[in-house]
Amino acid sequence: MTITTEHPLSAPANLRDLGGIAIAGGLLRQGLAIRTDDLSLVTGEVAEELVANGLTAIIDLRSIEEVQVTGRGPLGGQAVSYHHIPLMGKMSESLSGDSPTLTHESMGQMYLNLVERASSQLVTALNVIAYSPGTTAFHCTAGRDRTGVLAASLLLVLGASDADIVADYSLTGPNMPGVGQRTRSVLGPLMRKLGFDLDKLSAEGNLHKEGMEVSMQFLLEQLRTKYTDPLTPLRIAGLSEDTIAQLRRRAAEA
DSSP states (O other): OOOOSSSSSOOOOOOOEEETTTEEEEOOOTTSSSEOGGGGGHHHHHHHHHTTTTTTEEEEOOOOOHHHHHHHHGGGSSOOEEEOSSSSSSSGGGSSSOOOOOOHHHHHHHHHHHHSSSSSHHHHHHHHHHHHHHSEEEESSSSSSSHHHHHHHHHTTOOOOHHHHHHHHHHHGGGGHHHHHHHHHHHHHHHHHHTTHHHHHHHHHHHSSSHHHHHHHHHHHHHHHSSSSSSSSHHHHTOHHHHHHHHHHHHOOO
């Protein structure tokens, strides 16, 4: 369902093709997977450009609450497949306690929780990327946390090093001011509905300060410590060798 949004539309502030990252056997090719911030807020011109450049599938990792605010936006009118695969049932699942503090460390723990508790959704998303014919774009709202967990899962499957996964994740850092401005009209009211002040949470935490790589480093270190094979939670949830092989084939296509 496409919902017409009254929120300001703009180009993404945190969009990048994962192509060029070193993986098993070479470099990930351009045009397999794009990670980005909220695609429901793009302009019609951006939507048309993405499709013209090969976009055929969208994975929307946002919660039902977030989707109800803006729907699919202009891309809802384009000939692309849409897969709503929420990694959290509610926005409140990202906040712990009555007075949460958003820090790089607390976000790293949330990432681990997502991998362990939303492993089946991550496997579904990986299958969409594996078997969609063109480019798949995946996004949450900021394109940082849930999007970062899926990007890390994909890159682990493809054999990327932890250092390269962290490096890709860290590229979001300089984009956060733009992301915040772009998504404030959506996140602000949602947070207030939950009883939290977005500005206060940001001020008390450290998410807009240097060191955001700590979150992804925590996730990867914990996965290797707890499971040895960091893909174990995904394998348990149904990630098959066929899907892994298909992803690796598609990643290496000329």
